[in-house]
Amino acid sequence: MRLVLVILSIGLLYSCDSSKKKVHVLPFIGNFDIEYKLVDGVEIADTIYPRIPFFHYTNESGKEITSTQLKGKVWVADFFFTSCQTICPIMTTNLKRLNQSTNDLKDQIQFISFSIDPERDTPASLSRYKRHYGIQSDNWTFLTGDEEKTHLLGIENFQIFAGRDEESQGGFAHSGAFTLVDKEGFVRGVYLGTDPKQVEQLEKDLRLLLKEEYGIPGSN
Numbered sequence: 001m002r003l004v005l006v007i008l009s010i011g012l013l014y015s016c017d018s019s020k021k022k023v024h025v026l027p028f029i030g031n032f033d034i035e036y037k038l039v040d041g042v043e044i045a046d047t048i049y050p051r052i053p054f055f056h057y058t059n060e061s062g063k064e065i066t067s068t069q070l071k072g073k074v075w076v077a078d079f080f081f082t083s084c085q086t087i088c089p090i091m092t093t094n095l096k097r098l099n100q101s102t103n104d105l106k107d108q109i110q111f112i113s114f115s116i117d118p119e120r121d122t123p124a125s126l127s128r129y130k131r132h133y134g135i136q137s138d139n140w141t142f143l144t145g146d147e148e149k150t151h152l153l154g155i156e157n158f159q160i161f162a163g164r165d166e167e168s169q170g171g172f173a174h175s176g177a178f179t180l181v182d183k184e185g186f187v188r189g190v191y192l193g194t195d196p197k198q199v200e201q202l203e204k205d206l207r208l209l210l211k212e213e214y215g216i217p218g219s220n
Contacts, residue, residue: 023212023213024213025208025209025212025213026180026182026188026189026205026208026209027188027189028047028049028186028187028188029049029159029187029188029189029190030049030050030157030159030186030187031050033047033048034046034047034048035047035048049186049187050157050186051184051185051186052067052075052157052158052181052185052186052187053067053153053157054066054067054068055067055145055149055153056145057114057143057144057145058123058143058144058145059123059126059141059142059143059144060123060126060127060129060130060141060142061123061127062123065141065143067185070110070112070141071183072183073107073108073109073110073139073183074108074109074110074180074181074182074183074206074209074210074214075109075110075111075112075179075180075181076095076098076109076110076111076112076178076179076180076181076202076206077111077112077113077114077158077160077178077179077181078091078095078112078113078114078160078176078177078178078179078193079113079114079115079116079150079154079158079160079162079174079175079177080092080113080114080115080116080174081115081116081117081120081121081172081174082115082117082120082121082125082126082128082129083117083120084172087176087193087194090176090193090194091176091178091193091194092113092129092133092135093133094193094194094196094199095111095113095140095178095193095199096133096134096135097199098178098199098202098203099111099135099137099139099140100137101203102203102206102207103137104218105206105207105210105216105218106137106138106139107139108210108214108216109139109206110139110140110141111137111139111140111141112140112141112143113140113141113142113143114143114150114153114154115142115143115144115150116147116150116151116154116162116163116172116174117147117171117172118144118145118146118147118150119147121144122144123144126142126143126144127142129142130142150162151163151164154174157187158177158179158181158187159177159179159187159190160174160175160177160179160190161173161174161175162174162175176192176193176194177190177191177192177193178190178191178192178193178199178202179191180202180205180206180209182209182213183214188205188209189202189205
């Protein structure tokens, strides 16, 4: 609960970078730094938000995928594991629905599902998982890789908790969040993926972001 409150409070913060004229319709989320600089002899404070760092994984087809290859799109990401029988099926079902409802913008959006259990979630396991849920979208990739780095990536960058927990079913605990990342790699929203109303809000925000900040036709 405390994690959710922190995320929501951070989400109220907006960029204060006076050097950018671009209007930001959604907040920037994450642990930020304040940078001071002189502009015409006046000290100006800039809020510096973190970008998603470079990452590399293996996808459900056994191909190496890097964040560089996924650039140029807005991302919707979640963290899950295929043997999860609690919130993951709900999350995947809701994310599939969102993927389908945004099919008109599929060239602008990349869905990414990171496995937090790479020992069991091999590419073959991820491929079976996709088939089980009838996912055929070409803008949704399932990734598996280093467990520790994945957990840190979720917590430190995507604002999603993920980690081992022997008391939890399946041996892992994670928040059921979906994270919205803009084309520059900044986190712009975190939504509860098990709540249909929040998933609906994610779609509204996603379309708003594409329309107002990237001028993508049809994103209203």
